[in-house]
Amino acid sequence: MALFALFVSTAFAALMRDTPGDQVRFGARLFAAFMAAGIVLGWILYPFPL
């Protein structure tokens, strides 16, 4: 999940921002959001059986 989030946030940052500084900031925020969403959704889905 972390590797997937890293790849996707890198690609999106390069797509949506033009300067390297903006890309790094946007990419870092996106990566953090992906990780946080993954962990939160994991906990929410924890009680449900497969």
Added chain:
Amino acid sequence: MRATTADRAATAPNTYLICVAAWLVPGAGHLWLGRKQKGLTFLVTLTAMFVFGIWIEGRLFPFQFSEPLVALSAFADIGLGLPYFLAKAMSAGAGRVVAITYEYGNAFIIVAGLLNMLVVFDAFDVAQGRK
């Protein structure tokens, strides 16, 4: 002197040729248009995603229209262009359904293809002078 957006649009050899290059090789459209940093980022990131997906036993789906979801996955896979055809030629991407990483591999391959489609649209916008 740095070229303006209008200059770049005017001197772009052929917008559609750039889009075809961008589809075939991830990032090639941006490299062609002089956006080296973005082009290299797309080339490395999307190719790595695709290779990693194949490595963890993801599948390159066939165009099987009797199974709409399989056909849609195939459409997404082919979005990566040349790496897709190279992998097919090398008989890679057969996928192993019982592998624990199978679905993760599919996600990497499919998303790499879809992201490359977005990159092609971005290259088109740049070539048209909109960005």
